[in-house]
Every structure is written in C-alpha cells, then in structure tokens.
Amino acid sequence: MAKEVxxxxxxxxxxxxxxxFKTRTLAAEAxxxxxxxxxxxxxxxxxxxxxxxxxxxxxxxxxxxxxxxxLSENRMGAKLVPEFMENVTPQEQIEIxxxxxxxSNGQRDRxxxxxxxxxxRDINEYTEPQFISDDWDWDFDLDDDDDLYD
Numbered sequence: 001m002a003k004e005v006x007x008x009x010x011x012x013x014x015x016x017x018x019x020x021f022k023t024r025t026l027a028a029e030a031x032x033x034x035x036x037x038x039x040x041x042x043x044x045x046x047x048x049x050x051x052x053x054x055x056x057x058x059x060x061x062x063x064x065x066x067x068x069x070x071l072s073e074n075r076m077g078a079k080l081v082p083e084f085m086e087n088v089t090p091q092e093q094i095e096i097x098x099x100x101x102x103x104s105n106g107q108r109d110r111x112x113x114x115x116x117x118x119x120x121r122d123i124n125e126y127t128e129p130q131f132i133s134d135d136w137d138w139d140f141d142l143d144d145d146d147d148l149y150d
Contacts, residue, residue, distance in 0.1 A: 008048035009071045011036065011055070017072045018085050020057065030057065037063075054088060061100045062093040 021027040028045035
C-alpha cells in the first residue's frame with residue numbers, strides 16, 4: 001500500500017507534526033491569536049501550506065521563520081524534523097533573543113512560585129552592589145580632625 005503524497009496540509013497539523021507546538025490545539029490557538037503568519041498576513045488554522053511557504057511564528061520577543069521543505073500530517077521524531085522544515089529566522093531576530101536573555105536581570109519565570117531561601121540569597125548577591133569589604137576600616141574619627149576645616 002503506497003502512501004499518498006499530499007500537496008497541501010493544514011497549517012495547524014503541519015506545525016504540530018514538525019514539533020513547533022506541543023499539541024495541535026496550541027497550534028490552532030496561535031493561529032487564532034494572530035501569531036502565525038505567511039507573507040506578513042495572519043493565517044487561520046484551516047489554511048493549507050505548500051512546499052516552499054515561509055511560516056512566521058511570533059513568540060515574544062522575536063518572530064521565528066520556517067521554510068516548508070516537505071509536508072506531513074503525522075507527528076514525527078525530532079531527528080526527522082530537518083527533512084520537513086528549515087529555520088530561516090533572520091540573524092537580527094536571533095540577536096534580539098540573545099540580548100533579552102542577558103537583560104532579564106534576575107527575573108523569575110512565571111509560575112515558578114516563591115523563591116527559596118537559597119534562591120533569594122542568590123538573587124540578592126546578583127542584584128545588590130558588592131562594594132563593602134571586610135578589610136575596610138569603618139571607624140571614622142571626625143571629632144579629632146575638627147581643625148581640618150579651620
């Protein structure tokens with residue numbers, strides 16, 4: 001029994017099949033919210049994709065771009081994904097992503113809960129200036145040097 005070669009596949013099925021989204025429902029919701037575009041236009045989940053289409057997916061803070069190399073409706077193993085899509089995200093978008101990682105400045109992931117005591121110490125050590133030294137003599141004798149200003 002030969003497998004049927006498809007010329008078009010629904011965009012939500014294809015994005016789920018190539019592991020861009022964990023579930024097909026999440027892929028459809030991204031389409032509904034306008035996060036999935038082809039040619040700069042938002043697409044519905046029912047939109048069919050063809051080989052050669054470039055799909056753009058907005059995920060804060062950048063927009064990823066993927067070129068469709070082959071079509072599939074069935075979820076595949078991660079090793080097979082490079083045969084079905086190519087990441088063509090522009091370099092300036094990737095630089096924005098790296099820059100945002102460096103500027104997070106100790107922010108915690110949403111839903112991570114309250115920091116533990118160790119987490120709090122690490123956050124304070126990272127965010128507070130460390131200019132106090134143990135060998136600094138903090139004993140000022142200003143009373144003895146009153147004649148400095150006379």
